[in-house]
Amino acid sequence: MIGKVRFCAPVARFADLAGMSEPSARVTRSDLRPAAPVRVTVPEPVWTERLMLRRLEGRDRDAFLGLVKDNTAHLEGLFPLHEPGESDDAYFDRMLDAAAEGDARGNAWRRVALLGDGSIVGCFHLNAITRGLAWEADASWWIAREHTGRGLATEGVRAMLDHAFEPLPAGLGLHAVHCGISPGNAASRRVAEKCGFRCVPDRQSYLKVGPNWVMHDFFIAEPDG
Template sequence: MFDTAPRLSHGAVAVRGIRMRDARALEAELVGNRSWLEPWEATLPGSRPSGRFDTRSSIRSLLDGERDGSGLAFAIEVDGRFAGQLNVASITGGALASSTIGYWVAERFAGRGATTTAVALVADHLLGAGGLHRVEVCIRPENVASLRVVEKLGFRYEGCRRRYIHIDGDWRDHLCFALVREELAEPLLSRWLGGRVQPFDRSVYPVDVGGDPRGRAGA
């Protein structure tokens, strides 16, 4: 369905396919943003964080996913500088035609709309030229800034997945959001920038959000 991650941009923000040459920049951001990112990173049950990162192996695995058609791996850039990652996983064609998006940016790029722009660019591509019907994002209730990304873009809340993914040492609940192609009368990026997204009502959530003050890994 997809070959490689395309380069997409708006203003100072761009997304493009991650490459092996990004390994050093990626490691620098992962190490330099430990307290910022660690609460939201997937962990293996029974394991302890080592503080070490094999970024070349990680990128190689992501590129393998591109080759077999199950994923797309993007680097997020702000003003030409490596700022974070956006990964598209579980790409499925046929009768499902769906995918899942995950993302992060370094702390110094937060609050500038970079993540929101990147998610909008990629979601528009997936639901447009990519030919998918559905895009999903799952977020911990404590991760307020990442929730703001999907709320600002008008993703529809679908429900809470209890103890869904092992993150930061335990099984964590995630709130699930999605969009399908028929819900977009115009591109997601245009709708957001034009102020045509309906205000989000957080009363639909079954839990209070923002329980962890470190919840700032999106923007």
């Protein structure tokens, strides 16, 4: 969000507060008015031949939750979805807030993928963006089961990496992007390797998948890779 909102109240009311002999009246919320309109910046989508990658929006609630519900068995094998006791609406609100806060703070880039007809088919995320001695991020992605096998994941990951490595301000200006892939996830491994990720054999880590902690192989992509 850019710009500041400045609220103005009638002069007579401030005079009253200063002890002058104006009629006493209480300033209410309805008396306050913004001196200038508030402008909100919305990040530009990233386009590919078949996909548009854009930030999750409130209007996506029904379509997004429907897609997640239809793919629960598929997705729970990749990463955790709902927090314990979390409703569908609360889950969506958490995803919505995470996307907006990631852009505002610059520590995440979380996008849904849409086809030309406007249907949501998956997500592409860059999380834990750090800008210290090295500028890096952790990547994750998924495509709905009914849309797998069409090259959409590869197309989306390539676009995500292009945006990650594009210098500021057009892109994120990152130096490296990591991802963790479980040894049994052959499909994601193929996508990663097609997009320039390379496996680092001596670096593995446990990541949470549903209720379990699963050892994942460590992959890295770099601009000159």
